[in-house]
Amino acid sequence: MEAELGFWAFSKMIVLPRLMEGMGVTLKLTFISGILGLILGMFLALMRISQFKILNWVSILYITLFRGTPLLLQILFIYFALPTILEAYQINMILDSFSAGILALSLNSAAYLAEIFRAGILSIHKGQTEAARALGLSRHQTMYKIIIPQTYRRIIPPVVNELSALTKETSLVSVISLGELLYMTQRLGSRYLRVWEVYIWAALGYLIIVMILSFIASRIEKRLELKGGV
Amino acid sequence: MKSNEVILTISNLSKKFGDNVVLKDISTSVTKGEVVVIIGPSGSGKSTFLRCINYLEVPTGGEIDFEGQILNPKSKEHVLDIYRSKIGMVFQSFNLFPHLTVLENITLAPMHVLKVSKEEARARADELLKNVGLSEKINAYPRDLSGGQQQRVAIARALAMKPDIMLFDEATSALDPELVGEVLKVMKDLAHTGMTMIIVTHEMDFAREVSDRVIFMDKGLIVEQGTPQEVFNSPKEKRTIDFIRRL
Numbered sequence: 001m002e003a004e005l006g007f008w009a010f011s012k013m014i015v016l017p018r019l020m021e022g023m024g025v026t027l028k029l030t031f032i033s034g035i036l037g038l039i040l041g042m043f044l045a046l047m048r049i050s051q052f053k054i055l056n057w058v059s060i061l062y063i064t065l066f067r068g069t070p071l072l073l074q075i076l077f078i079y080f081a082l083p084t085i086l087e088a089y090q091i092n093m094i095l096d097s098f099s100a101g102i103l104a105l106s107l108n109s110a111a112y113l114a115e116i117f118r119a120g121i122l123s124i125h126k127g128q129t130e131a132a133r134a135l136g137l138s139r140h141q142t143m144y145k146i147i148i149p150q151t152y153r154r155i156i157p158p159v160v161n162e163l164s165a166l167t168k169e170t171s172l173v174s175v176i177s178l179g180e181l182l183y184m185t186q187r188l189g190s191r192y193l194r195v196w197e198v199y200i201w202a203a204l205g206y207l208i209i210v211m212i213l214s215f216i217a218s219r220i221e222k223r224l225e226l227k228g229g230v
Numbered sequence: 231m232k233s234n235e236v237i238l239t240i241s242n243l244s245k246k247f248g249d250n251v252v253l254k255d256i257s258t259s260v261t262k263g264e265v266v267v268i269i270g271p272s273g274s275g276k277s278t279f280l281r282c283i284n285y286l287e288v289p290t291g292g293e294i295d296f297e298g299q300i301l302n303p304k305s306k307e308h309v310l311d312i313y314r315s316k317i318g319m320v321f322q323s324f325n326l327f328p329h330l331t332v333l334e335n336i337t338l339a340p341m342h343v344l345k346v347s348k349e350e351a352r353a354r355a356d357e358l359l360k361n362v363g364l365s366e367k368i369n370a371y372p373r374d375l376s377g378g379q380q381q382r383v384a385i386a387r388a389l390a391m392k393p394d395i396m397l398f399d400e401a402t403s404a405l406d407p408e409l410v411g412e413v414l415k416v417m418k419d420l421a422h423t424g425m426t427m428i429i430v431t432h433e434m435d436f437a438r439e440v441s442d443r444v445i446f447m448d449k450g451l452i453v454e455q456g457t458p459q460e461v462f463n464s465p466k467e468k469r470t471i472d473f474i475r476r477l
């Protein structure tokens with residue numbers, strides 16, 4: 001019966017309700033791993049420029065590892081291999097596909113975001129640190145009150161880039177059967193054997209998320225521009 | 231304004247960058263209220279000397295006695311933080327914090343380092359801005375100010391910490407010629423209040439007029455020092471004579 005439906009009727013009755021469900025999962029994946037990635041990325045960046053050598057090395061090792069291997073492999077590793085490894089150490093952890101997806105995506109994006117943050121911090125003129133230290137501000141106060149606030153506007157474009165990439169990369173989590181947007185699309189497509197009508201909506205779904213992200217970013221950029229233009 | 235009370239004694243201060251010796255065992259002392267001007271050719275180590283005084287550059291050797299407190303290359307970071315908070319510094323490139331308003335630039339360190347209340351910091355900022363003639367710019371951001379105005383704010387920012395000594399590192403060198411005067415005037419006014427000042431400058435007329443003592447540095451050494459009359463009118467060392475003649 002569905003086979004006879006026209007494009008709009010098919011979309012409205014069958015495709016959109018399921019895809020909305022998938023889009024919800026994609027949004028959750030993007031949002032949660034984005035936030036976690038930002039937090040972890042900030043830590044990694046601070047470790048990377050810390051005066052303690054050991055922290056530098058931990059951070060460098062982490063970033064090299066997560067940027068040097070495919071995300072798809074990381075997802076599969078966390079979902080299939082990690083529980084087995086942990087089991088060997090008597091740790092029983094059942095990782096559902098959603099948690100595994102969040103874990104892989106946030107660990108991965110943190111590595112990229114860390115490099116963006118580090119570049120942002122290093123791009124602030126040395127005179128700013130000197131002026132702050134000359135006033136008696138501690139290393140810590142200088143970083144949090146003077147340097148990091150000045151990086152915000154500079155890092156917004158690359159951070160948005162990374163978050164857009166993350167949005168699209170959530171689709172890789174479909175390999176561990178998590179019902180996000182792409183997974184739902186594939187299932188619908190093969191069930192009804194109507195491929196383009198399904199995929200075109202999925203494409204639109206990703207496009208909308210990325211556009212919303214860019215819109216929010218440009219608003220933040222404008223607001224920061226009003227405040228001193230840095 | 232000069233008294234006999236010594237507040238800063240520098241003994242055998244040296245600084246190397248790798249194999250490059252920039253300062254060679256410099257010793258001198260500064261009394262309360264004294265205005266010391268350091269002159270010398272580019273690369274003579276004047277700026278490095280100034281930056282070593284407040285440990286923005288950590289010296290390679292030597293000792294600083296500031297009001298009885300001893301600082302050396304082994305001093306702990308929190309000791310240096312407190313020390314720096316008592317020494318104001320004004321930079322060639324102003325280095326105002328561009329993300330903060332003029333008011334916030336001035337009140338930040340008093341509030342976070344000296345733990346002064348917001349109201350008190352604000353009142354002090356008002357007064358300092360009045361002194362440097364920039365009351366109407368209190369809510370402006372640095373990018374809206376001219377170079378001369380930025381440097382006056384930077385001076386006010388340093389003074390907000392109620393420092394015991396002010397260091398000026400070529401404070402007018404980055405300014406357009408027509409803006410130099412307004413900054414020098416603020417510095418002159420400050421000298422007249424009895425502030426202890428160490429000034430690295432190329433403004434010789436200013437040095438002559440304001441300083442109690444002129445130090446001539448070359449190749450990492452103090453070659454000659456004395457009153458402005460002595461150094462400018464009857465220098466003894468050949469290197470000083472050559473430098474003064476070329477002015």
